[in-house]
Amino acid sequence: MSKPLTKNQILVLDTLKAAPKPQTAYSLLEQLKEHGLKAPPQIYRALEKLLTLGLIHKLESINSFVACQHSDCAHQIAGFAICDGCDQVSEIIDDNLESQIRSVAKTAGLVPKKSTMEIHGLCRSCKGSEA
Amino acid sequence: MSKPLTKNQILVLDTLKAAPKPQTAYSLLEQLKEHGLKAPPQIYRALEKLLTLGLIHKLESINSFVACQHSDCAHQIAGFAICDGCDQVSEIIDDNLESQIRSVAKTAGLVPKKSTMEIHGLCRSCKGSEA
DNA sequence: CCCAAAGTGTTATAATATAACGTAAACAGT
DNA sequence: ACTGTTTACGTTATATTATAACACTTTGGG
Ligand SMILES: [Zn+2]
Ligand SMILES: [Zn+2]
Ligand SMILES: [Zn+2]
Ligand SMILES: [Zn+2]
Numbered sequence: 001m002s003k004p005l006t007k008n009q010i011l012v013l014d015t016l017k018a019a020p021k022p023q024t025a026y027s028l029l030e031q032l033k034e035h036g037l038k039a040p041p042q043i044y045r046a047l048e049k050l051l052t053l054g055l056i057h058k059l060e061s062i063n064s065f066v067a068c069q070h071s072d073c074a075h076q077i078a079g080f081a082i083c084d085g086c087d088q089v090s091e092i093i094d095d096n097l098e099s100q101i102r103s104v105a106k107t108a109g110l111v112p113k114k115s116t117m118e119i120h121g122l123c124r125s126c127k128g129s130e131a
Numbered sequence: 132m133s134k135p136l137t138k139n140q141i142l143v144l145d146t147l148k149a150a151p152k153p154q155t156a157y158s159l160l161e162q163l164k165e166h167g168l169k170a171p172p173q174i175y176r177a178l179e180k181l182l183t184l185g186l187i188h189k190l191e192s193i194n195s196f197v198a199c200q201h202s203d204c205a206h207q208i209a210g211f212a213i214c215d216g217c218d219q220v221s222e223i224i225d226d227n228l229e230s231q232i233r234s235v236a237k238t239a240g241l242v243p244k245k246s247t248m249e250i251h252g253l254c255r256s257c258k259g260s261e262a
Numbered sequence: 263c264c265c266a267a268a269g270t271g272t273t274a275t276a277a278t279a280t281a282a283c284g285t286a287a288a289c290a291g292t
Numbered sequence: 293a294c295t296g297t298t299t300a301c302g303t304t305a306t307a308t309t310a311t312a313a314c315a316c317t318t319t320g321g322g
Pocket of ligand 2: 083084085086087088122123124125126127
């Protein structure tokens with residue numbers, strides 16, 4: 001029996017799901033002020049829970065959060081492709097990625113727990129409209 | 132002819148080279164106060180320059196900086212293995228990593244510019260001394 | 263009912279990073 | 293040498309991201 005999400009957790013998750021691009025904690029707070037949320041801890045606490053449930057991901061390189069684009073990849077390892085032109089993000093599950101990570105970890109003699117891979121660049125449409 | 136580093140840039144780089152673990156901008160500032168540095172921008176500006184020169188790397192997941200462990204990998208793609216027990220970091224250059232990144236980027240239709248890969252876990256010695 | 267765990271709302275503060283300003287070297291072209 | 297341009301400098305102030313701490317409420321099991 002997995003516990004249902006609380007009101008604040010649902011608010012944050014739904015906002016992330018509806019957003020076209022990654023959101024910072026403070027942009028979420030701004031949007032949720034009309035629903036009664038008032039202070040950063042309310043956002044950060046919901047984010048933390050959603051992270052441990054694997055329902056959202058944090059993009060470390062831009063201090064932002066996105067809803068998981070798969071059903072629930074708590075245990076999986078994902079890579080993120082981030083367009084610096086339009087902020088669009090794709091979450092990529094690649095079978096080789098996990099073995100790649102294990103390989104790098106092994107080289108370093110590290111037992112891996114958690115990893116992030118974030119690739120910045122330009123998507124096709126932004127690449128086309130460059131100066 | 133590559134321009135020589137400035138005084139502040141050398142101070143920051145040398146401090147990072149001598150450090151046993153990643154340093155935050157503010158820990159660098161703290162250490163460099165005795166050399167006359169007084170304000171964050173002095174540190175951040177040196178860091179930015181050193182980053183573009185490929186002499187240091189930023190670990191996005193811990194908001195910290197490390198000296199490059201290779202001679203100069205401005206163009207290369209590296210992975211970082213970070214021990215959460217002792218903060219030791221290994222910079223791994225793996226031939227497969229670059230192709231892996233290209234693969235993920237291609238899946239997303241992204242022309243890659245810059246990427247980060249950071250693996251957290253426990254090194255052998257910390258793993259051994261677990262509770 | 264009672265307890266423990268998890269969540270809530272709130273105020274305050276810590277930690278990370280940049281804007282903006284005026285000045286000073288560094289350097290290439292004339 | 294004189295210019296203009298670029299880069300770095302030092303400084304003050306502020307923006308952005310994240311957490312500490314406290315008192316209270318809800319939830320669910322024994
Ligand atoms: Zn996911
Ligand atoms: Zn784009
Ligand atoms: Zn390097
Ligand atoms: Zn360790």
